[in-house]
Amino acid sequence: MASxxxxxxxxxxxxxxxxxxxxxxxxxxxxxxxxxLVELAEELTAASIPGxxxxxxxxxPAPSGQRxxxxxPxxxxxxxxxxxxxxxRSAAVLRERVASLIAPRALKPAVEADPAAAHRxxxxxxTELQRLAKRLAAAKKAAAAAVAAAPVDAEIVS
Numbered sequence: 748m749a750s751x752x753x754x755x756x757x758x759x760x761x762x763x764x765x766x767x768x769x770x771x772x773x774x775x776x777x778x779x780x781x782x783x784l785v786e787l788a789e790e791l792t793a794a795s796i797p798g799x800x801x802x803x804x805x806x807x808p809a810p811s812g813q814r815x816x817x818x819x820p821x822x823x824x825x826x827x828x829x830x831x832x833x834x835x836r837s838a839a840v841l842r843e844r845v846a847s848l849i850a851p852r853a854l855k856p857a858v859e860a861d862p863a864a865a866h867r868x869x870x871x872x873x874t875e876l877q878r879l880a881k882r883l884a885a886a887k888k889a890a891a892a893a894v895a896a897a898p899v900d901a902e903i904v905s
Contacts, residue, residue, distance in 0.1 A: 769840045
């Protein structure tokens with residue numbers, strides 16, 4: 748975590764820990780292993796643009812250590828698998844992190860301590876949720892378009 752904080756920021760490290768805890772809870776554990784946190788940190792902080800191969804032309808063979816992840820049959824994951832895994836966990840993380848905080852029983856002490864501050868924070872949360880709803884709608888639209896554009900199996904099911 749120290750390397751994540753040093754190379755990125757505290758928010759990124761917090762996200763790594765939150766994802767690790769959510770994953771551990773899904774598996775019935777109390778906390779994530781250090782090795783899993785390292786993996787999550789690598790996944791989260793990996794460059795989104797892969798490194799360029801040293802070959803100058805398309806016809807130049809890539810050096811043996813720089814094979815494409817897509818063309819390597821030994822590769823354990825398909826491209827996008829990590830993103831799909833994160834997406835599949837997102838609803839659970841949202842439920843665990845947000846829904847539990849705004850439950851009446853959990854919210855009551857905060858409202859009693861400082862009603863105005865609690866109200867402001869809830870308004871901020873509502874604003875963020877509205878932004879996320881717009882982003883989710885756009886993502887669903889893009890996914891639906893991709894599904895519609897995908898070739899359909901010609902087999903007729905009766």
